Amino acid sequence: MKEKILKAFEESISVKEKFVKDNIDTIIEVSKVIADTFNDGGKLILFGNGGSSTDASHIAAEFVNRFKRERPSLPAIALNTDMAIITAIANDYDYSDIFAKQLKALGNEGDIVLAISTSGGAANVLKAMDVAKKKKIKSIAFTGAKGEKFASKATYAFIVPSDNTPRIQETHITLGHVLCQMVEEILFEAPRKK
Numbered sequence: 001m002k003e004k005i006l007k008a009f010e011e012s013i014s015v016k017e018k019f020v021k022d023n024i025d026t027i028i029e030v031s032k033v034i035a036d037t038f039n040d041g042g043k044l045i046l047f048g049n050g051g052s053s054t055d056a057s058h059i060a061a062e063f064v065n066r067f068k069r070e071r072p073s074l075p076a077i078a079l080n081t082d083m084a085i086i087t088a089i090a091n092d093y094d095y096s097d098i099f100a101k102q103l104k105a106l107g108n109e110g111d112i113v114l115a116i117s118t119s120g121g122a123a124n125v126l127k128a129m130d131v132a133k134k135k136k137i138k139s140i141a142f143t144g145a146k147g148e149k150f151a152s153k154a155t156y157a158f159i160v161p162s163d164n165t166p167r168i169q170e171t172h173i174t175l176g177h178v179l180c181q182m183v184e185e186i187l188f189e190a191p192r193k194k
Contacts, residue, residue, distance in 0.1 A: 008166075015167045016174060019160050027175070030140055030156050031182035037112045037138075038187065043075035045107055045137075047099045047128060048116030051169050052142075053080035055116055059176040067180040071188040079103065079128075099128035107132065113139040115154070118168045120147020129153040142175065144168040 020027070034044060044063060046056035056078040063076035079102045080086065089098045099115075107113065113132045117125045120143040132139045133153065141147070141154035144163055151157035160171040 011164065011167055012170050015160060015162045015164075016171050019158075019171050019175075022161070023158055026156060026158065027178060027182070030158075031179055031186060033138065033156070034112060034179060035183045035186040037110070038074050038183070040110060042108070042110040042112060043077060044112055044114060045077055045079060045103065046114045046116070047079040047102075048125065048142075049080070049122050051165075052116035052118060052172070053078070055142075055169065055173050055176060056114070057081055058173065059114065059180065062177070062180040063183070067177070067184050069184055069188060071184060074183070074187075077106070079106075096123040096127050099124050100131045103128050103131045103135070103137075107135055107137050109136040111137050113137055114142070115139060115150075116142040116172060117147060117150055118144045118165050118172070120144065120150030122150075126150060126153065142172045 037044065044060070046060050047053070048056045057080065060076040060078040063074040065073065079099050085102060086098045089101050093101065103113070113128070115125050115129055129139055129141070129150070130153065138155045139153070141151045141157040143150050143157070144160050144165070146163055147159060151159050158175060160168045162168050
C-alpha cells in the first residue's frame with residue numbers, strides 16, 4: 001500500500017514539473033490577460049463537467065471571494081452551478097447546449113472564457129468554445145494529452161502531459177490556483193519601496 005501511495009504522489013509531482021516547465025511563459029501571459037480583462041471591465045466565465053465543473057466553481061470562488069490577499073471581488077462566474085438553467089436547457093434542447101446557450105446570453109466581447117475538459121471531448125464544452133469564437137471572446141482551455149481538438153479551439157491552451165485523469169485534474173487545480181495568485185499580484189500588489 002505504501003508503494004502505491006508514494007507512486008501516486010510521485011506521478012503527480014512528475015506531471016506538474018513537466019507541465020510547468022513547458023507552460024511557464026503561457027501561464028505568465030494568461031495571468032496578464034485575465035488581469036487585463038478585469039481591468040477593462042470584463043468577466044471570467046468558467047465551465048466544465050464532473051470534476052472539471054467543481055474545479056470551475058472552485059476557481060470562480062477564488063476570484064469572487066479572495067485567494068491569498070484581502071482585495072475587492074473580481075467578476076467570475078461558473079456556468080455549471082445553476083441547476084435550474086442546466087436542466088431546463090438539457091430538457092428543452094440538448095445537454096450539449098448547456099454551456100453554449102448560457103454563453104450566448106452572458107458572454108460578451110471583452111470577457112474571457114476558461115473551459116476545462118480532462119478528455120477534451122465533451123460535446124457541451126466544445127460547442128461553447130465555438131460560441132466564444134463566434135462572439136470574439138478570448139478563451140483558455142485546460143485539458144489533458146488527448147485534448148488537442150479542444151485545445152485548438154482556444155486562444156490559450158494548457159495541455160497536461162498525461163492521460164491519467166486524476167493527474168490531469170490535480171495539475172488543473174494547481175494551475176487555477178497559480179493563475180489566481182498571479183492575477184492578484186498583478187492587480188493588487190502594493191508598489192515596492194526603493
